[in-house]
Amino acid sequence: MDDNKLLREILNDEEYCDVIIEVGNDPHVKIFHAHMVILHYRSQYFQRILSTNKKKNDGTLTYIKLSNILPEIFQIILRYIYCGNLPFNDYDASDIIKILIASSELCLQELITSLQSFMIEKNTSWIEKNLYFAYQTSIENNSLVELREYCTDLITNEPNKLFKSPNFPSASENLLISIIQNDNLQISDVQIWENILKWGLAQNQELPSDITNFSKNDFKILKDILQQYIPFIKFYNFTCKEFSDKVLPYKKVLSKDLYKDLLKTFLTLSESDRELSDINLRTVDSKIITYKHAELISKWINRLNITDELTSPFEFKLLFRGSRDGLTRNKFHRICNNKSRTVTIIKVKDSSEILGGYNPIEWKSDESYGTTKDSFIFSFSNNDGIENYILSRIMNEKHAIFNSPYYGPTFGEGDLILWYLSFYCNYCVKTSYINPIRKTGNVFTVEECEVFQII
Numbered sequence: 001m002d003d004n005k006l007l008r009e010i011l012n013d014e015e016y017c018d019v020i021i022e023v024g025n026d027p028h029v030k031i032f033h034a035h036m037v038i039l040h041y042r043s044q045y046f047q048r049i050l051s052t053n054k055k056k057n058d059g060t061l062t063y064i065k066l067s068n069i070l071p072e073i074f075q076i077i078l079r080y081i082y083c084g085n086l087p088f089n090d091y092d093a094s095d096i097i098k099i100l101i102a103s104s105e106l107c108l109q110e111l112i113t114s115l116q117s118f119m120i121e122k123n124t125s126w127i128e129k130n131l132y133f134a135y136q137t138s139i140e141n142n143s144l145v146e147l148r149e150y151c152t153d154l155i156t157n158e159p160n161k162l163f164k165s166p167n168f169p170s171a172s173e174n175l176l177i178s179i180i181q182n183d184n185l186q187i188s189d190v191q192i193w194e195n196i197l198k199w200g201l202a203q204n205q206e207l208p209s210d211i212t213n214f215s216k217n218d219f220k221i222l223k224d225i226l227q228q229y230i231p232f233i234k235f236y237n238f239t240c241k242e243f244s245d246k247v248l249p250y251k252k253v254l255s256k257d258l259y260k261d262l263l264k265t266f267l268t269l270s271e272s273d274r275e276l277s278d279i280n281l282r283t284v285d286s287k288i289i290t291y292k293h294a295e296l297i298s299k300w301i302n303r304l305n306i307t308d309e310l311t312s313p314f315e316f317k318l319l320f321r322g323s324r325d326g327l328t329r330n331k332f333h334r335i336c337n338n339k340s341r342t343v344t345i346i347k348v349k350d351s352s353e354i355l356g357g358y359n360p361i362e363w364k365s366d367e368s369y370g371t372t373k374d375s376f377i378f379s380f381s382n383n384d385g386i387e388n389y390i391l392s393r394i395m396n397e398k399h400a401i402f403n404s405p406y407y408g409p410t411f412g413e414g415d416l417i418l419w420y421l422s423f424y425c426n427y428c429v430k431t432s433y434i435n436p437i438r439k440t441g442n443v444f445t446v447e448e449c450e451v452f453q454i455i
Helices: 003-012 036-042 044-051 071-083 093-105 109-122 124-129 131-140 145-157 173-180 189-202 216-226 240-253 256-267 271-282 291-301 329-336
Strands: 019-025 028-034 062-066 316-321 342-348 354-359 368-370 376-380 389-393 401-403 446-454
Touching (some): 093 109, 240 256, 329 446
């Protein structure tokens, strides 16, 4: 007889059952009969329960109550406990999540691992559409590590999928803190603050929608709501305008010490320095890009959207120009090694295409990978405008930058490589960054290359 058939028959045979399991809450309660020996060896949860409630010699059945699990879900899991397999394709994604939650409670690690893999491989579209629910579920259940990591990657690259979810106002404390602590979020620090404010205001429907109508007590209520999240906000990364527009109106929700320190910090920023930076940006010394390109690249460095205002522009200081210094990897390393916060700009020969990348860490020649979460590569299809561009942020931060004397500036494991082995060996192949930046082939010839240090 087939082993699974035998186990199914044992499951359905109540005569020799010695455990009664009450599942669900009124009015949805169902009684299941099971065998102690099978439950003991298949589930750590039941093993713990049964070890404190040994079978009595008087024939009394062991009684277990599971109020947090739906009866229909437990019926599926009980079959798995007996038979050791589950036809995943027979259930939709929402049922799989329910089975995962119940499996987590019952410590069925083998089933948890298989279900997570199935969801990630076969139900990615459902996870994306229900990102808030999937992420919240993974946060609440410590054993759902793979699902949590997958959701974290989705949120990191597209945080607005979570922030703009209609369920975001009901986000838990653990979920909010996990988001704020994610240093890789593709969103600016001020946008994180704005979303936390939005969440805080939604926690009390009696708070006015307009900050100018806030009473002293309204500020106190909002302060109490936000106090555990404020320490995680990186206010010191804000621009002066962001601080003025987005923080000062809410100064009463900050502690006095924090507010005084922030005020002192932003007041000491020199207006003349900001004006000088703006002048330098608008007169960028380049044969390839205009100040419009530089302005957009600056926004990317600050993790701003293209429509956001750039209140603290950078100076693009020219370090290396191929037509001036020599279009070789040796010249590049001689001039750019040990320099950090650099932007590499490449003009593709016989094309209007511009390629480039931002490296926040130092260039070296030691045959190593540089690790950073802030690098990105990009392309413009037209050197006269910025409308048609591709931005690709780092996906595998441990392989963000490759340093070698036999390569020129290199991003990823092949995402953007210059002068590998020879002058003509330049190519782009998607590996370590999110998106490919070329649509016209992998290999190209460099007409001009410039490297700027961002001041």
